[in-house]
Amino acid sequence: MAEARAESLTVNDWGGGVHPYRVGHRKLGMWLFIMSDTLTFGALLVTYSYARVASVNWPTPFKFSPSIVFSTIMTLVLLSSSLTMVFAVSASKRRKRGAARKWIAATMVLGLTFVVLHVMEWIHLINDEGLAPFALAEEWQKAWPGASPLFGSTFFGITGLHMFHVLTGVIYLGVVAARIKKLNDDVEVAGLYWHFVDLVWMFVFPLIYLLSVDYHGVLGK
Amino acid sequence: MGKITGILMFILAIVSVLLFIGQKLMFGSELWWFPEGISEHAGPIDAQFMRTLIVVGVAFLAAQFALGYAVMRFGRKGDARAVYTHGSNKLEVTWTIITGAVFIALAILGQRVWAQLHLVAAADNAAKIEVVAQQFQWNFHYSGADGAFGRTEARYIDDSALNFVGLDPADAAGKDDAQLTTLIVPKDRQVELTLKSKDVIHSFFVPALRFKQDTLPGMAIKVHFTASKEGKYEIPCAELCGSLHHNMKSNMIVIPSDEFDRLMAMSEEQFKEQLGELLGRYQY
Amino acid sequence: MADAVHPVHGEVHRHPAPTGFIRKYVFSTDHKVIGIQYWSLALFSVFVGMALSLLMRLQLAWPGQEWGFLKTLFPSAAANGTISGELYLSMLTMHGTIMVFFVLTTAPQGGFGNYFLPIQIGADDMAFPVLNMLSFWITFVALVVLLSAFFVNYFDPDDLNMVNVIGPIGGWTGYAPLSALGDKAGPGQGTGVILWITSIALFCVASLLGALNFITTMLNMRAKGMSLMRLPLTCWAWFTTAVLALLSFPVLLAAGILLLLDHLAGTSFFIPGGSYVSGELVKDHAGGSPILWQHLFWFFGHPEVYIAILPGMGLTSHVLATFARKPVFGYRAMVYALFAIGLLGFFVWGHHMFISGMSPYSAIAFSVVTLTIGVPSAIKTFNWLGTLWGGQIRFTTPMLFAIGFVSLFVSGGITGLFLGQTSIDLPLHDTYFVVGHFHLIMGVAAIFGMFAGTYFWFPKMFGKMMNEGMGKLHFFITFIGVNAIFIPMHIMGMAGATRRYSFHFNPVTGEGLQYLSNMTPLTRFISYAAFVTIAGQLIFLVNLAWSWAKGPKASENPWEATSLEWTIPSPPPHDNFAGILPEVHRGAYEFSVPGAPKDYLMQSEPGAAEVHGD
Numbered sequence A: 001m002a003e004a005r006a007e008s009l010t011v012n013d014w015g016g017g018v019h020p021y022r023v024g025h026r027k028l029g030m031w032l033f034i035m036s037d038t039l040t041f042g043a044l045l046v047t048y049s050y051a052r053v054a055s056v057n058w059p060t061p062f063k064f065s066p067s068i069v070f071s072t073i074m075t076l077v078l079l080s081s082s083l084t085m086v087f088a089v090s091a092s093k094r095r096k097r098g099a100a101r102k103w104i105a106a107t108m109v110l111g112l113t114f115v116v117l118h119v120m121e122w123i124h125l126i127n128d129e130g131l132a133p134f135a136l137a138e139e140w141q142k143a144w145p146g147a148s149p150l151f152g153s154t155f156f157g158i159t160g161l162h163m164f165h166v167l168t169g170v171i172y173l174g175v176v177a178a179r180i181k182k183l184n185d186d187v188e189v190a191g192l193y194w195h196f197v198d199l200v201w202m203f204v205f206p207l208i209y210l211l212s213v214d215y216h217g218v219l220g221k
Numbered sequence B: 001m002g003k004i005t006g007i008l009m010f011i012l013a014i015v016s017v018l019l020f021i022g023q024k025l026m027f028g029s030e031l032w033w034f035p036e037g038i039s040e041h042a043g044p045i046d047a048q049f050m051r052t053l054i055v056v057g058v059a060f061l062a063a064q065f066a067l068g069y070a071v072m073r074f075g076r077k078g079d080a081r082a083v084y085t086h087g088s089n090k091l092e093v094t095w096t097i098i099t100g101a102v103f104i105a106l107a108i109l110g111q112r113v114w115a116q117l118h119l120v121a122a123a124d125n126a127a128k129i130e131v132v133a134q135q136f137q138w139n140f141h142y143s144g145a146d147g148a149f150g151r152t153e154a155r156y157i158d159d160s161a162l163n164f165v166g167l168d169p170a171d172a173a174g175k176d177d178a179q180l181t182t183l184i185v186p187k188d189r190q191v192e193l194t195l196k197s198k199d200v201i202h203s204f205f206v207p208a209l210r211f212k213q214d215t216l217p218g219m220a221i222k223v224h225f226t227a228s229k230e231g232k233y234e235i236p237c238a239e240l241c242g243s244l245h246h247n248m249k250s251n252m253i254v255i256p257s258d259e260f261d262r263l264m265a266m267s268e269e270q271f272k273e274q275l276g277e278l279l280g281r282y283q284y
Numbered sequence C: 001m002a003d004a005v006h007p008v009h010g011e012v013h014r015h016p017a018p019t020g021f022i023r024k025y026v027f028s029t030d031h032k033v034i035g036i037q038y039w040s041l042a043l044f045s046v047f048v049g050m051a052l053s054l055l056m057r058l059q060l061a062w063p064g065q066e067w068g069f070l071k072t073l074f075p076s077a078a079a080n081g082t083i084s085g086e087l088y089l090s091m092l093t094m095h096g097t098i099m100v101f102f103v104l105t106t107a108p109q110g111g112f113g114n115y116f117l118p119i120q121i122g123a124d125d126m127a128f129p130v131l132n133m134l135s136f137w138i139t140f141v142a143l144v145v146l147l148s149a150f151f152v153n154y155f156d157p158d159d160l161n162m163v164n165v166i167g168p169i170g171g172w173t174g175y176a177p178l179s180a181l182g183d184k185a186g187p188g189q190g191t192g193v194i195l196w197i198t199s200i201a202l203f204c205v206a207s208l209l210g211a212l213n214f215i216t217t218m219l220n221m222r223a224k225g226m227s228l229m230r231l232p233l234t235c236w237a238w239f240t241t242a243v244l245a246l247l248s249f250p251v252l253l254a255a256g257i258l259l260l261l262d263h264l265a266g267t268s269f270f271i272p273g274g275s276y277v278s279g280e281l282v283k284d285h286a287g288g289s290p291i292l293w294q295h296l297f298w299f300f301g302h303p304e305v306y307i308a309i310l311p312g313m314g315l316t317s318h319v320l321a322t323f324a325r326k327p328v329f330g331y332r333a334m335v336y337a338l339f340a341i342g343l344l345g346f347f348v349w350g351h352h353m354f355i356s357g358m359s360p361y362s363a364i365a366f367s368v369v370t371l372t373i374g375v376p377s378a379i380k381t382f383n384w385l386g387t388l389w390g391g392q393i394r395f396t397t398p399m400l401f402a403i404g405f406v407s408l409f410v411s412g413g414i415t416g417l418f419l420g421q422t423s424i425d426l427p428l429h430d431t432y433f434v435v436g437h438f439h440l441i442m443g444v445a446a447i448f449g450m451f452a453g454t455y456f457w458f459p460k461m462f463g464k465m466m467n468e469g470m471g472k473l474h475f476f477i478t479f480i481g482v483n484a485i486f487i488p489m490h491i492m493g494m495a496g497a498t499r500r501y502s503f504h505f506n507p508v509t510g511e512g513l514q515y516l517s518n519m520t521p522l523t524r525f526i527s528y529a530a531f532v533t534i535a536g537q538l539i540f541l542v543n544l545a546w547s548w549a550k551g552p553k554a555s556e557n558p559w560e561a562t563s564l565e566w567t568i569p570s571p572p573p574h575d576n577f578a579g580i581l582p583e584v585h586r587g588a589y590e591f592s593v594p595g596a597p598k599d600y601l602m603q604s605e606p607g608a609a610e611v612h613g614d
């Protein structure tokens, strides 16, 4: 019914304002948030590129195994979480709250898995490889003379901020799932956020990980 | 109220303009103005400043007078109605084009001196001096008789041993180098400065030269200019660098080119002995 | 079904008027209360900022003079009653930061925008009331954090008798590496800078939330009939401002986080290797870029200065039309010029960095775009003149301030045309010419926007008229005063007076820059003018207090204006339109319509002349 009326109302009749095709507040708000958050990450990635290009020698220490294997698994986990989120959104659109809730839960589990894997990866880098936020492993310093200590800073800064986003996302999804009766429409909005966080990772992964693979085996096998 | 406000705008506009062009009329000289320019590019910069001042001054007067006139002329008269108009595209296009043309012209003219200074490399016979800024002191590193600078590195810096620029004691090229806190440059010959900083950002500024360049830690910036008048000129630091920023200043002394060459051939001690005389020779 | 089409109608009573004091006045979600909170925060901040500028002017005109009252004011930082170099710089830093962030980014947007954007578009509140409340309170916390930096003392271990600094010392631009090195770079660079950057980061978050709220509200909540081209220009200005804020604050936020990491986590984003600070080689930092901070800061900083002035521009257009009783000249051109300024504003940040050591080629590119941005500004100026031309001007106080805005905008804008040329910026960068430029255009033109807004909307916000006599006196003192303060600064800059110097030349001891030895009379003149002007602001304060307590009651539409806020009682009820959302029939500036019964047609008045603005 509403649709039928909506068709007879042209935008001009309404002259702007609250016309039937408008995007909900929360959805628009989320889009705007995503735009601005893109710039925050953009600024960090620019900083990273700047530091990388400007320094004499940039370490490329990640071994295929475990670092790249590990981060590829993380990527897969995050990608599948996007998929489960799509199912959650579509279920909520069909007003199937139970199903939506389950899919959200699956997304949260995958998100948490990502975080756990990531923390393991961090711990590995810090404990086994000797990377610290502001210093390089001695081994790395020998392998890349004059290497910039910013490697660790940018790595932990960017992946840390991303991880923070994933964690916030998990909490946000939890709230939406718990109050799905009231927040049914928010599932879609939360989905936008989740996909955005996923998308950011799709930039972080190649720029931070793949570009730092130890192709030449400098660090030995 | 409209009359008063309008007249105020007129007075304001005229007084502002007088402040800029009227000093000669009032005091017979430009009391408060740029210091006399002493470099080859100072003339062109001042000329571009004057060109801009005239163009912009006319626009300023026109705009303020129009505003003043409008408020005097169009005050409320009884119950009369205002002219009912939503604008005119023709006018809109006209003033957009005119201002666009004026601004682009200024933009292009405004790059000339810049391009000459920054896009052209220094001449081969330029006198080369390294400038090393630090909180809150200017250090000048001269290459000495051999014309080659000794190697410098941060780890050799030792302020207490007066090795401010970090000369490598092992490098032979550095044996005859001199470190001073006064800048001495030859007249009518190009000077190429290499600007560095040890700690934070400072800015090398000589108002009389119409020249300024930030010095950055971790970077060596090459600039060049030609000083064309003998004398002693102050070098204030122009970038906030800490609590004594206002205290960070030095002198630049422009001397005849042959005398400069003689100084350069001296040992560091001889060079430093000359300094007192040089500083006393010229007044600001 | 009707509800599906009128979703907003269903939401009118979303939040019934709260009753408790706390929910009503402190943690309120009502956009009107939040607007007044922002406005009050700015009012408080501006007086702190002015007090600081007064002390700075004292020191500049009488360097090294002892002032007894300083011993009481800053018992540790000014123990001997004089203003030391570092005390001066921390006051300067606080002055700039407070004025730019907590005055000019709060009142015009968060204050007036919050209060009047929903009403002018015919909505009952902002799209996200709770977020709105959060924005304000985060801003408030940011202010508290910043002010707390006043109480940070730096204790110099080598100089046991002296605890001699308050707050951060980095200027409002906080250039790294100075701001990144911490205490070893000198007093005020440790805790002071950390508090400063924390405050800024909080402020960024608050502004982001606010911006998102403004954009959503304006796009989604316009009343029936309020098409985009019928919006008051104030709304367009707030909208453009919000877009700028949304896209520029995140970058500053990122930069702020990096700077904090440099301080707290030991990273070195902004600190290059081989630094030798305070007699020691810096070993734990290397690899950073000394110029990166400037790029990040100015990428935000230039849009920020437009964030400061665009609301004032919108308001000036609005007030000029209202009191000239004429439609805005070239409404569409005004809207497009706003967009053009906003868009170009993102591509000129390099004009603050001509001599920073970046590529001289990019300097040229930035210079050309910078002058181009003058074109839409000029279009706005011409259209303001066009609006006045042929009007029937009523010289109320808000109108005087709007006229003053135009005058100051022209004065301050054209000095920008000097600085925008690389060659001329060479001698003028970081001198008082720049200080003069930005005070004229930002320090006072944008502030005049706030004054105009206050005098114009006070009746609506508080239900009382302000006193016109005091208002006019305030205008004349302020207008003459600020010109007397800031125009001579340009001359000092030409003579080579550097910025951020606690003094240039001390006529008593002969210390300082000799080439400025003849500037003392001018310096003192500026200080005298500043004292008079600052004293003049007390009139404004008295007027506010008197009008609030004793002013005559304001009617619904005392200025005979046309936009929606003037169709509801003064002050408006909790949900603005008492549940009946208005319908809009025409543009916002239908004054002196031939044949109409009165010389103005309200936007919401049905029938009759369905003229213009579709």
Ligand code: HEA
Residues within 6 Å of the ligand: B055, B056, B059, B060, B063, B099, B102, C173, C305, C306, C308, C309, C351, C352, C370, C371, C373, C374, C377, C378, C381, C409, C410, C411, C412, C413, C414, C416, C417, C419, C420, C421, C425, C428, C429, C430, C434, C437, C438, C441, C442, C446
């Ligand atoms: C409200 C804030 C505001 C606004 C609107 C502007 C507007 C402009 N600014 Fe300004 N600026 C600042 C605030 C602002 N600025 C601040 C705070 C700083 C210093 C920061 C710091 O270092 O601390 C600064 C510094 C600054 C610099 C750097 C100087 C330096 O550090 O060396 C430059 C250089 O290009 C510049 C240029 C301009 C230009 C070209 C405009 C233009 O947009 C102006 C356009 C307006 C007009 C041109 C006037 C109206 C037009 C006419 C009347 C038309 C007729 C005219 C003619 C035909 C000539 N500004």
Ligand code: HEA
Residues within 6 Å of the ligand: C039, C040, C042, C043, C046, C049, C050, C053, C054, C056, C057, C092, C093, C095, C096, C097, C099, C100, C103, C104, C107, C170, C171, C172, C173, C435, C439, C442, C443, C444, C447, C450, C451, C454, C478, C482, C485, C498, C499, C500, C501, C502, C530, C533, C534, C537, C540
């Ligand atoms: C909005 C911005 C703003 C405002 C209003 C002012 C106002 C003043 N400023 Fe400031 N100033 C800055 C922004 C501002 N300043 C910035 C950004 C810097 C650079 C900092 C840095 O280098 O890092 C600076 C630096 C600065 C310096 C340079 C110091 C140096 O480089 O060494 C000086 C020197 O005299 C100065 C003086 C003054 C004076 C005398 C006033 C006056 O007090 C003028 C009189 C004031 C008014 C006429 C305004 C009154 C307004 C109200 C009462 C508002 C009412 C409120 C509501 C309606 C809610 N300021």
Ligand code: CUA
Residues within 6 Å of the ligand: B134, B135, B136, B201, B202, B203, B237, B238, B239, B240, B241, B242, B244, B245, B246, B248
């Ligand atoms: Cu060095 Cu200022």
Ligand SMILES: [Cu+2]
Residues within 6 Å of the ligand: C301, C302, C305, C348, C349, C351, C352
């Ligand atoms: Cu700018």
